[in-house]
Amino acid sequence: MIEVEHLSKIYGSNLGIQDLTFSVEPGEIMGFLGPNGAGKTTTMRILAGYLPASSGTARIAGYDVHEQSLAVRQRIGYLPETPPLYPEMTVEGFLYFVARLKGVPAGDRARQVKAAIDRCNLQEKRRVLIRKLSKGFRQRVGIAQAIVHDPPAIVLDEPTVGLDPRQIIEVRNLIKSLAGSHTIILSTHILPEVSMTCNRVTIINRGQVVATNTPDNLEASLAGGTGYELEISGDATAAKEQLLQLLPSVKLVEPINTIGADRSQPSDANRACLRVVSNPGVEPGPDIVTVLIGMGLKIYEMRRIKASLEDVFLELTMEEKQLQSPEGEVA
Structure with a gap:
């Protein structure tokens, strides 16, 4: 569903990502982990078609993100770390607006908007101005705009950042409910969320993939x-x-x-x-x-x-000389 091959991005003299290669299977939730500055957001923006790569290829549902960017944007839902919301619009009005931008046919918009509202439990907030919503509800609206056109692939950048524990649980359950019918890449700094939510994990450091495997197998690599x-x-x-x-x-x-x-x-x-x-x-x-x-x-x-996913993450991303890569599937 999502295929990335030898993807690189250079900003002037700075290397954003280098030779990334990974894939996400249909219906899978893949956790995308890395320290600040590792290249997670750069990768996600390239996949969403908002940033061109310097070299390499990325495909969503078979469509090249550079050569066929319009087709890709119709088949991917993207939630950046700060949701792109219009505070003076109502939830329902905003989702109709996004559905039109995403190319949802006029005859299907009401059904698609209702489905997104129902999926994200926004029924009681659909006529409320976005600026009046709590952080948790704004995050739900952000996810709703990512799925309103029913894309096969969804990219979520830090979807639980700034949420309280109850809101984190609600968003986690929402993301898990989307699996199966959608392929999801989830970036987060909350490592327990990855273990509880994701089928597979890809860890990057300094713009390069350093490991990809299931959470259990990564933990077993340190066991x-x-x-x-x-x-x-x-x-x-x-x-x-x-x-x-x-x-x-x-x-x-x-x-x-x-x-x-x-x-x-x-x-x-x-x-x-x-x-x-x-x-x-x-x-x-x-x-x-x-x-x-x-x-x-x-x-x-x-x-x-017992070794945890946090131990694996620290071992693979800390730059101190004593750290060695664990055995396992390491790129």
Whole structure:
């Protein structure tokens, strides 16, 4: 449904994306992950036909996004990070306007607008001015404008940004309800959303694809390593530096806010929490204790953990020299 081959974009002397190749199958929800500046939005704007690529090809439902841009725009729904809404229009009036722009025949517009309103649970807001809507409802209108022409492919750039937890759940359920009848690319910084929503994940860093696989398989790529969460006294940054310097078996150390399944927080300001992940086949627990005690630090709690999608993301996108790409499908 969505095919990207050797796609690159250059801005003057800056490289936006470089030689991206990936595909999204019909009915699939693919999470598109990367740190800020990795090239996610550039890629999505190219797919939506709003930005030309410097080289390479991208096809939506068989249509080339550069050579057949009009056909592509009729077959793709795009929600940028800031929804393109007109605040002085009503929800229903705005969706009629978008349907006309997207080429929906006049005889089908009422049906298509009603379907988008129903799908996004906007029935009670259809005659309300957009400027009077909450952030969550404005985001629903943004998704409604992306699907009002019933496109086979949908591109969503940070659809849950700025939403509260309840609104995030509502948008997540809406996106999942669109799967099957639509092919979806979802960009987000909220990694648990990817695990709960997406069939597959593509991670990019510095404009290049570094991994693509299912969330479970990506997590399994780190499963051979041992992970710990610790609550310690003293300087977390110094502890991180010493662990990475003295223990070659440790490949990832990062400060975290809380530890454990109950997400308990440090009891005072002089305590800190760390996540430590080792290479596969190594049990570094005793060595971690030795290093930290040798620094004069106290260990208040130490828990063994399972590798998460967040660990995979950090390993593949952090630029520190100790990080190595995990085994798996890596581009």
